[in-house]
Amino acid sequence: MTIMFIRIFFVVASAATGYQIGSLIKGQGSAFSFMSAGIGVAAALGIILLEVATRRVSIKGLSSAVFGFIFGLIMARVVINLSCGFIFMDEITKTSVTMIITLIFVYLGMLIALGGKDEFNLVIPYVKLARQDKREEIIIIDTSVIIDGRIADICKTKFLEGKFVVPRFVLMELQQVADSADPLKRNRGRRGLDILNKIQKNSNIDIKINEQDFPEIKEVDTKLVKMAKVLDGKIITNDYNLNKIAELQGVTILNINELANALKPVVLPGETMTIKLLKDGKEFNQAIGYLDDGTMVVVDHAKHLIGKVITVSVSSVLQTAAGKMIFAEINQNKKSKSYNNQRRLNNKF
Numbered sequence: 001m002t003i004m005f006i007r008i009f010f011v012v013a014s015a016a017t018g019y020q021i022g023s024l025i026k027g028q029g030s031a032f033s034f035m036s037a038g039i040g041v042a043a044a045l046g047i048i049l050l051e052v053a054t055r056r057v058s059i060k061g062l063s064s065a066v067f068g069f070i071f072g073l074i075m076a077r078v079v080i081n082l083s084c085g086f087i088f089m090d091e092i093t094k095t096s097v098t099m100i101i102t103l104i105f106v107y108l109g110m111l112i113a114l115g116g117k118d119e120f121n122l123v124i125p126y127v128k129l130a131r132q133d134k135r136e137e138i139i140i141i142d143t144s145v146i147i148d149g150r151i152a153d154i155c156k157t158k159f160l161e162g163k164f165v166v167p168r169f170v171l172m173e174l175q176q177v178a179d180s181a182d183p184l185k186r187n188r189g190r191r192g193l194d195i196l197n198k199i200q201k202n203s204n205i206d207i208k209i210n211e212q213d214f215p216e217i218k219e220v221d222t223k224l225v226k227m228a229k230v231l232d233g234k235i236i237t238n239d240y241n242l243n244k245i246a247e248l249q250g251v252t253i254l255n256i257n258e259l260a261n262a263l264k265p266v267v268l269p270g271e272t273m274t275i276k277l278l279k280d281g282k283e284f285n286q287a288i289g290y291l292d293d294g295t296m297v298v299v300d301h302a303k304h305l306i307g308k309v310i311t312v313s314v315s316s317v318l319q320t321a322a323g324k325m326i327f328a329e330i331n332q333n334k335k336s337k338s339y340n341n342q343r344r345l346n347n348k349f
Helices: 002-026 033-055 059-086 089-117 117-122 143-148 150-157 168-178 183-201 220-229 238-246 258-262 333-346
Strands: 140-141 161-166 208-209 236-237 253-255 272-280 285-291 296-300 308-320 323-330
Touching: 002 033, 002 308, 059 089, 059 285, 117 258, 140 220, 143 150, 143 168, 143 183, 143 236, 150 183, 150 258, 161 168, 161 220, 168 183, 168 208, 220 236, 236 238, 238 253, 253 258, 272 296
Parallel strands: 140 161, 140 236, 161 208, 236 253, 296 323
Antiparallel strands: 272 285, 272 308, 285 296, 308 323
C-alpha cells in the first residue's frame, strides 16, 4: 500500500513538474504546458515500469556487471593510448576507433564479469560474490525449541546451515515464562534463557534478534508463521499445533521431535536387547522399561521381574505420533536358564 502511494505521488509530481516547465517555456495555461504535463506523466509511468522490471535483477549480478564495465573502460583506454602512440590517425579516425574499442571492451568486460562472478575473489582478493542460485537459509526459532534445549546440541553438530533468527516477541514470551509465579514454568523459562545465551556464545552459529513485530496479530504462533512468510524462512519447533498451522499455510517446519524419532535406531522383530524393567504396564502382567534414547519397551509376562535387568526378544514395533513403542517378550533361552537355576535351588532345600 505504501509503495502504491509513493508511485501515485511520483506520477502527480511528475505531471506538475512537466506543467511548470511548459509554463516557463510557453507561458501559463498554454497548450504546451498541458502537453508537458502529459509528457511528465508518461515519463513517470515509464520509470515505474523500469523500477518493477529491475526488481528481478540480482544485486550481485549487477555489481559484477558494473565491475566489468569499469574494467572494460580501463582496458579500452590502455589499448587506445598504445595504438595512438604507434599508429598515426586523423581526428575522425581516432574518434571512431576510440568508440569502437571502448564499446568492444566494455561489452566483453561485462560479459566476462557476469560469467565469472562465482570466482570473483580471483579478480579482487578477499572479495567473493556468492552464487546466484545459492540463498542463505533463514531459520526462525520458536519458544518451545529454546526451552527444550536440544537446539544447542543440534547447532553444534553443524547439520543445520543458515542464519538463525529469534524474533523479539519470542524473547518477550520467554521472559514472561521466566518471570512466572509458577516455579516449574519459571525454571523452564530460565533454562530457555540459558540455552539461548549458550547458542549466542557459539562463534560458529549466526544468530540474530529480529525486532520486527506484527501488532495487529495477538497469537505468537500466528506471528511466527507471518514472519516466516515475510522472510521466506523456515520455523524450527517441537510444538504440534504450530506445526499444523504452518503446514496449512505453506510454511516449512523443522520439527525436532520428528528428527529425534528419525534418528532412533531401527529395531526389527526377533532381535534381542538388554533392558531394565522399571514399572507395571497397562495390561495384565506387563512390565515397562526404556532404552537410552527414551523409547518405551513393553515386556509381556514380566511383572515379577520389575527392578531387574533382563534380556528380551522384540516381537513387534509400533510407530505412534509420540514416537516408537517396542513390544517384547522375555528371551526364551534366558527364561529357561533362570527356570532351571530356580529348580535346582528348590531341590537343594
